[in-house]
Amino acid sequence: MEDELLIYGSYGYTGALVARNAVNEGLSPTLAGRDAERVEEQAMELGCDHRVFSLAHPEVVEKHVEDASAVLNCAGPFSNTADPLISACLRAGTDYLDINGEIDALETVAERDRDAEQADVSLLPSMGFDTVPTDCLAGHLERRLPSATRLVLAIDGLGTFSPGTVKSIIEGLARPGAVRADGEIRTVPAAWKTRRVDFGRGAKTAVTIPWGDVSTGYYTTGIPNIEVYATVPEYAVTAMRRTRVLSPLFGAKPVQRAAKRVADAVVSGPTAEQRAQSVTRIWGRVENDDGRHVSARLRTPDTYELTAQTAVEAARRTLAGEVEPGFQTPASAFGPDFVLDFEGVEREDVEEKTTVTS
Ligand SMILES: NC(=O)c1ccc[n+]([C@@H]2O[C@H](COP(=O)([O-])OP(=O)(O)OC[C@H]3O[C@@H](n4cnc5c(N)ncnc54)[C@H](OP(=O)(O)O)[C@@H]3O)[C@@H](O)[C@H]2O)c1
The missing domain is CATH 3.40.50.720 (NAD(P)-binding Rossmann-like Domain)
Known part of the structure; x- marks a missing residue:
């Protein structure tokens, strides 16, 4: 059968x-x-x-x-x-x-x-x-500004991680960050750029992360320049930048194996109560070569x-x-409206200012 x-x-x-x-x-x-x-x-x-x-x-x-x-x-x-x-x-x-x-x-x-x-x-x-809400937001923004050549996405509230996510992050530690530039995926240092983003409740600091949209956003929108950011506390920005020099160390197989064993032993993932209380906010913006830009925000329930x-x-x-x-x-x-089919997901088009600080 x-x-x-x-x-x-x-x-x-x-x-x-x-x-x-x-x-x-x-x-x-x-x-x-x-x-x-x-x-x-x-x-x-x-x-x-x-x-x-x-x-x-x-x-x-x-x-x-x-x-x-x-x-x-x-x-x-x-x-x-x-x-x-x-x-x-x-x-x-x-x-x-x-x-x-x-x-x-x-x-x-x-x-x-x-x-x-x-x-x-x-x-x-x-x-x-990763990547339904961000990819749908990218598609929505490109639909509003089809001449866009630059896509920026940012995520706030990634919260507690599951064992598998931690293991994927451990594998990622051996690699630097990534953005898309002129249609090609370009490796960049971890936390390469910092940006202040207003997710709807005041500006927060976010740094570039190698999120899946660096790949998928290009196939959805055709936009050749893509950066994805996530919010982190200020001290974490410093820590991420310091660990750049440790990147080759994380690539060693014994180090990877040991770190994944630790992840299996100590990480259990968010509980049902934690998932029920968790909210994630996403902000996105596209720009064209004439400086026109449009932005939107998305609010979603817990990532898992x-x-x-x-x-x-x-x-x-x-x-x-x-x-x-x-x-x-x-x-x-x-x-692009697929994500709106799910309970607790809300999208709003916004006008707002953001600042790239490095
Ligand atoms: N896209 C997203 O938004 C999203 C959301 C959540 C999770 N994830 C990703 O999904 C993955 C799983 O996360 P999780 O939290 O469920 O992790 P988990 O609790 O560690 O579970 C991983 C599962 O994958 C199996 N597995 C791993 N490597 C395997 C291999 N080489 N061959 C066969 N089976 C293998 C494991 O089986 P064994 O126990 O037999 O090893 C286990 O069933 C991670 O990569 C995570 O980053 C993505």
């Missing part, structure tokens, strides 16, 4: 939220991952079918994904998991979605656009908080709650045949 939706990495912190939400939304996902005990226990609890397989052997992965109409990958870091699952999906003719926010891994997916079109397969990475909702809704629409084959961003697949 054909599995409608296969959720891979379903028992991780975010995968579990996604799997539960899929069941609540009336889907019958097959749960999957490489740890038999954890998948079986979760499948029993949610009343779902399950499959146990690692991503080590391409023929095994293909055998499992060919029975599904779509795979939703929640197993990150995606630098390790996206490629084997996408390769199997392309061979099997299965649509692929994930919650990837890693710039390099997103660029690797974008490179498979032609292969996906030829295989009649849709590839939808970044269907979580929103991820569970957007990923499942993206999967539901993909299963319903609403998505074109090839590589898709959230806004290219579902339009």
